[in-house]
Amino acid sequence: MTLFRLPACILLLIITLGNPVSAAEQSGHAPADPLNSPQWGVMHSRFLNGETYVFDDKVKVLAPDSAEDSLNVPITFDASALQGVEKIVVMADLNPIPGVLEFRPKTIPARLSFRMKLQQGSPVRAAAKTADGVWHVGGAWVDAAGGGCTLPSTGTATGDWSSTLGKVSANVWQRPDNNRLRVRVMHPMDTGLASGIPTFHIEDMNILDESGALLAEMTLHEPISENPMLSLDVGKHTGFRLEGHDNNGNRIDAEVVE
Amino acid sequence: MRKIPLTPRPPLPQGERGSKKDNLLAPLPLRERGWGEGYKQALLALLLLIHGAAIADTFGYPLEPQQIAPDTYVLEGKTEDFSRKNGGYIVNTGYIITADGVVVIDSGPSKRFGEQQRTLIEKATGKPVIRLYLTHHHPDHFLGNQAYGEIPRYALPASKQAMQLEGEAFTANMYRMTGDWMRGTSITLPDKEAKAGTETVGGHQLETIALSGHTPGDLALFDHTTGILFAGDLVFNNRAATTPHANIAAWLTALEKLQSLPLKMIVPGHGKVAQDKAPIEQTRDYLQWLSATLKQGAANGLDMNEVMQTPIPERFKAVALAHSELQRSVSHLYPALETDSLKPAKQAE
Ligand SMILES: [Zn+2]
Numbered sequence: 052m053t054l055f056r057l058p059a060c061i062l063l064l065i066i067t068l069g070n071p072v073s074a075a076e077q078s079g080h081a082p083a084d085p086l087n088s089p090q091w092g093v094m095h096s097r098f099l100n101g102e103t104y105v106f107d108d109k110v111k112v113l114a115p116d117s118a119e120d121s122l123n124v125p126i127t128f129d130a131s132a133l134q135g136v137e138k139i140v141v142m143a144d145l146n147p148i149p150g151v152l153e154f155r156p157k158t159i160p161a162r163l164s165f166r167m168k169l170q171q172g173s174p175v176r177a178a179a180k181t182a183d184g185v186w187h188v189g190g191a192w193v194d195a196a197g198g199g200c201t202l203p204s205t206g207t208a209t210g211d212w213s214s215t216l217g218k219v220s221a222n223v224w225q226r227p228d229n230n231r232l233r234v235r236v237m238h239p240m241d242t243g244l245a246s247g248i249p250t251f252h253i254e255d256m257n258i259l260d261e262s263g264a265l266l267a268e269m270t271l272h273e274p275i276s277e278n279p280m281l282s283l284d285v286g287k288h289t290g291f292r293l294e295g296h297d298n299n300g301n302r303i304d305a306e307v308v309e
Numbered sequence: 310m311r312k313i314p315l316t317p318r319p320p321l322p323q324g325e326r327g328s329k330k331d332n333l334l335a336p337l338p339l340r341e342r343g344w345g346e347g348y349k350q351a352l353l354a355l356l357l358l359i360h361g362a363a364i365a366d367t368f369g370y371p372l373e374p375q376q377i378a379p380d381t382y383v384l385e386g387k388t389e390d391f392s393r394k395n396g397g398y399i400v401n402t403g404y405i406i407t408a409d410g411v412v413v414i415d416s417g418p419s420k421r422f423g424e425q426q427r428t429l430i431e432k433a434t435g436k437p438v439i440r441l442y443l444t445h446h447h448p449d450h451f452l453g454n455q456a457y458g459e460i461p462r463y464a465l466p467a468s469k470q471a472m473q474l475e476g477e478a479f480t481a482n483m484y485r486m487t488g489d490w491m492r493g494t495s496i497t498l499p500d501k502e503a504k505a506g507t508e509t510v511g512g513h514q515l516e517t518i519a520l521s522g523h524t525p526g527d528l529a530l531f532d533h534t535t536g537i538l539f540a541g542d543l544v545f546n547n548r549a550a551t552t553p554h555a556n557i558a559a560w561l562t563a564l565e566k567l568q569s570l571p572l573k574m575i576v577p578g579h580g581k582v583a584q585d586k587a588p589i590e591q592t593r594d595y596l597q598w599l600s601a602t603l604k605q606g607a608a609n610g611l612d613m614n615e616v617m618q619t620p621i622p623e624r625f626k627a628v629a630l631a632h633s634e635l636q637r638s639v640s641h642l643y644p645a646l647e648t649d650s651l652k653p654a655k656q657a658e
Pocket residue numbers: 445447523542551578
């Protein structure tokens with residue numbers, strides 16, 4: 052495992068050449084992208100601000116080998132093996148909108164499950180920034196081919212999404228180490244890329260305990276699937292408050308008890 | 310990296326924007342809340358272009374009739390996923406030679422397949438095909454229908470309806486996954502309604518059994534004369550069952566019905582022909598395990614990826630593609646179960 056910091060001049064060169072991996076490799080310091088993506092250099096500069104990073108097995112990304120339903124690809128990241136994680140950024144190199152979400156755990160483990168839309172086969176990465184300022188990057192390659200007999204889910208094409216907008220369903224499971232919180236928020240999560248349907252998605256969501264203490268913050272982007280379904284490990288907590296907004300200013304505010 | 314030729318060669322007929330043809334090209338509803346239909350069309354067009362340039366082959370399917378009774382044959386496909394290598398020949402089709410002509414069960418994954426299958430059958434038997442049965446609406450079982458344009462094509466009403474609804478999108482999927490093997494393939498629907506009951510065809514007592522579970526319409530054809538059951542995809546043999554349209558409870562009921570038949574041999578939809586009921590038992594065992602795994606996962610608050618990691622039990626080790634089919638089945642069946650595991654939260658006013 053080698054630490055690597057891109058000098059600004061090389062970064063500029065990389066962006067100009069549009070061929071980051073080979074340019075970086077020529078510099079002799081770049082850790083090879085385990086997922087071998089031509090976009091990694093761009094991801095690094097755009098989402099990690101070109102800061103020091105390391106590819107690290109301690110950041111696990113779970114995903115099916117192949118996305119059966121490309122509009123609902125389950126992704127789990129787990130950076131709980133690292134100490135002092137301040138935030139985790141999730142990105143998919145080859146997606147039309149590569150930024151997926153940001154998770155900032157305060158007092159709960161750095162682990163989250165969610166679903167995303169994947170336009171084509173792509174690396175899906177989670178980069179965890181630790182207190183020392185270093186990004187630890189894990190990832191998985193997800194193929195979007197599907198099985199042939201499955202069609203992508205069609206979403207709320209005809210539905211009455213407006214009557215359920217922002218409604219939350221949830222449940223809490225008591226477990227020996229960490230209780231499990233699962234939350235679903237009803238929201239179309241429109242990407243803005245389908246013709247005639249403007250961007251409409253949840254932007255931020257906070258999870259608090261019963262006393263109002265912040266457990267984790269999240270920033271969601273367009274690739275998060277319709278009606279976001281989240282699974283979190285939440286320590287010994289059993290009661291929660293969920294607060295958030297979408298980009299049109301609609302509020303999400305709900306209480307979850309076991 | 311290989312350069313992609315960008316010759317504007319439309320792979321499918323183009324319609325006016327907003328015309329009916331254009332809608333057919335977009336396999337998803339226009340108001341789909343995803344990336345938008347434009348992406349999918351562009352991707353499909355691109356893949357077709359790449360493929361057209363890359364493959365020069367004869368596209369001959371390795372069809373080897375396997376005799377399972379004096380007048381009954383099976384063309385056994387591989388127990389694999391769809392690929393450019395197998396051209397979609399991952400499915401079993403069969404035929405029964407009767408005194409009046411040949412009865413064919415399923416037409417395969419493509420126009421090319423249907424044509425080659427029919428040519429082989431008529432050459433080998435010296436008799437015309439008189440009837441085609443379609444076991445269900447999955448693309449590998451009926452996309453060869455074009456080769457049987459003037460032949461009566463029997464299917465259950467639910468199958469026909471689903472072929473009509475999903476056939477175009479299936480065809481696009483199959484192009485994407487198998488490439489030029491699909492050339493010229495388009496949807497030819499069944500034109501006869503298969504009705505439950507027994508009928509004598511050229512000396513063979515053929516029973517149409519109308520079931521569901523693998524899909525909303527699953528036709529099993531039982532030949533009382535030979536004791537051979539063409540089970541369609543209600544039965545898999547050493548190949549994990551697929552569930553994109555499954556209702557497992559209905560499927561288990563269907564298997565009970567098949568179990569009760571006085572049969573001598575089973576032709577499963579996928580996997581080897583069997584002389585006993587073991588494939589019915591294996592399919593039942595697998596589906597019960599799958600169903601229990603999914604239900605327990607939802608009841609324990611697991612997310613999809615966690616359920617997908619479930620180890621495959623030792624007794625299914627010989628079952629091809631069990632791990633990847635488990636992953637797919639979680640995608641198909643888990644969302645409904647996890648929805649049931651949640652309760653409405655208290656919304657703030
Ligand atoms: Zn099938």
